[in-house]
Amino acid sequence: MGRAKKVVLAYSGGVDTSVCIPYLMNEWGVEEVITLAADLGQGEELKPIQEKALRCGAVESLVEDATETFVKDYAFRAICANTLYENRYPLSTALARPLIAKLLVDAAEKYGADAVAHGCTGKGNDQVRFDVGIMALNPNLKVLAPAREWGMSREEAISYGEKFGIESPVKKSSPYSIDKNLLGRSVEAGPLEDPMTEPPEEVYEMTRAISDTPDEPEYVEIGFEQGIPVSLNGDLLGPVDLISQLNGLVGKHGIGRIDMIENRVVGIKSREIYETPALLVLIQAHRDLESLTLTADITQYKRGIEQTYGQLIYQGLWYSPLRQALDAFITQTQERVTGMIRIKLFKGNAVIVGRRSDNSIYTPDLATYGADDQFDHKAAEGFIYIWGLPTRVWSKSVNS
Numbered sequence: 001m002g003r004a005k006k007v008v009l010a011y012s013g014g015v016d017t018s019v020c021i022p023y024l025m026n027e028w029g030v031e032e033v034i035t036l037a038a039d040l041g042q043g044e045e046l047k048p049i050q051e052k053a054l055r056c057g058a059v060e061s062l063v064e065d066a067t068e069t070f071v072k073d074y075a076f077r078a079i080c081a082n083t084l085y086e087n088r089y090p091l092s093t094a095l096a097r098p099l100i101a102k103l104l105v106d107a108a109e110k111y112g113a114d115a116v117a118h119g120c121t122g123k124g125n126d127q128v129r130f131d132v133g134i135m136a137l138n139p140n141l142k143v144l145a146p147a148r149e150w151g152m153s154r155e156e157a158i159s160y161g162e163k164f165g166i167e168s169p170v171k172k173s174s175p176y177s178i179d180k181n182l183l184g185r186s187v188e189a190g191p192l193e194d195p196m197t198e199p200p201e202e203v204y205e206m207t208r209a210i211s212d213t214p215d216e217p218e219y220v221e222i223g224f225e226q227g228i229p230v231s232l233n234g235d236l237l238g239p240v241d242l243i244s245q246l247n248g249l250v251g252k253h254g255i256g257r258i259d260m261i262e263n264r265v266v267g268i269k270s271r272e273i274y275e276t277p278a279l280l281v282l283i284q285a286h287r288d289l290e291s292l293t294l295t296a297d298i299t300q301y302k303r304g305i306e307q308t309y310g311q312l313i314y315q316g317l318w319y320s321p322l323r324q325a326l327d328a329f330i331t332q333t334q335e336r337v338t339g340m341i342r343i344k345l346f347k348g349n350a351v352i353v354g355r356r357s358d359n360s361i362y363t364p365d366l367a368t369y370g371a372d373d374q375f376d377h378k379a380a381e382g383f384i385y386i387w388g389l390p391t392r393v394w395s396k397s398v399n400s
């Protein structure tokens with residue numbers, strides 16, 4: 001008696017997920033393993049991965065191109081929410097997980113599988129995001145996580161795989177653990193585990209070292225329509241093109257690197273290096289356009305919502321009623337967030353140097369220090385009398 005008969009396995013082509021195939025069948029009595037590899041714009045050939053799964057024993061090897069959905073339904077929502085986990089990480093990896101969970105559940109339902117599996121270990125955030133995402137979408141499916149239980153080292157996993165004809169990695173394997181998609185790269189482990197070790201240049205791929213960036217600044221104008229980025233330098237672009245072109249433009253100037261110690265869901269602190277060129281600049285630009293078009297109270301209240309929204313994404317609660325409810329608030333606020341932000345890119349910095357919107361509520365007549373000032377200065381006196389009243393009352397009482 002096995003744990004499940006038919007399983008859909010999230011598949012990346014790497015050692016661990018490949019070993020999962022014979023492991024599920026031989027150790028856990030699974031009869032059929034269907035693999036699913038998601039294309040999220042990681043720029044990797046998926047055909048060889050698809051074939052490898054079949055060689056490892058999968059009965060069916062699925063490849064789903066979900067890049068556009070990833071940007072439209074996940075990344076753009078995060079941009080509208082200006083989400084930065086612990087004020088720094090724009091959640092490039094975290095956002096992919098609920099989408100992969102959905103693809104797994106859809107495939108399990110289509111193929112009549114009774115379980116879904118992934119190759120995450122027990123120490124990371126991704127297991128939480130997959131497990132909770134899957135149970136939210138279909139609570140009747142079992143979730144199998146062999147790598148959480150098998151206790152094999154990497155070497156042991158490789159030799160286990162070899163017993164079943166799985167070729168061991170040809171390249172000397174990199175000391176890093178890397179996750180990659182259109183939004184960015186997350187790199188950890190190896191020498192990076194020492195928080196004092198400066199990341200070697202080899203960990204970066206999407207961003208140039210400052211020493212290699214152009215000596216002239218470059219400007220980019222990003223257009224937004226109701227909070228959604230729609231154009232670069234006046235050219236209307238689809239979601240995927242916009243992100244990939246902006247990644248190139250921004251990364252060339254060495255912008256988008258993050259080196260941080262973060263707090264994982266399972267309580268561990270970890271050191272991670274991120275490269276998320278476009279996403280960081282889009283959040284920065286979007287936030288600026290909001291300051292031009294939203295009222296003070298909405299802008300300030302929304303900061304708290306954003307904090308919670310980012311935590312929900314990081315902690316695997318994308319498919320929660322709270323996230324949906326916050327989405328309703330955020331969507332409502334975006335109605336007037338239409339306009340253009342002008343940014344100067346130079347030597348690792350993206351600096352906003354201009355903004356424009358037909359919905360701007362910045363009022364030059366009120367803001368100006370010039371002769372055409374319309375602000376009633378005398379009215380300020382009465383305002384301050386009342387505004388300061390409680391302070392004055394309190395001060396009199398303690399100082400008398």
Ligand code: ARG
Pocket residue numbers: 091093094125126177178179186187188272
């Ligand atoms: N710490 C990041 C997160 O939880 C990335 C996790 C995957 N990172 C990796 N290097 N494999 O979203």
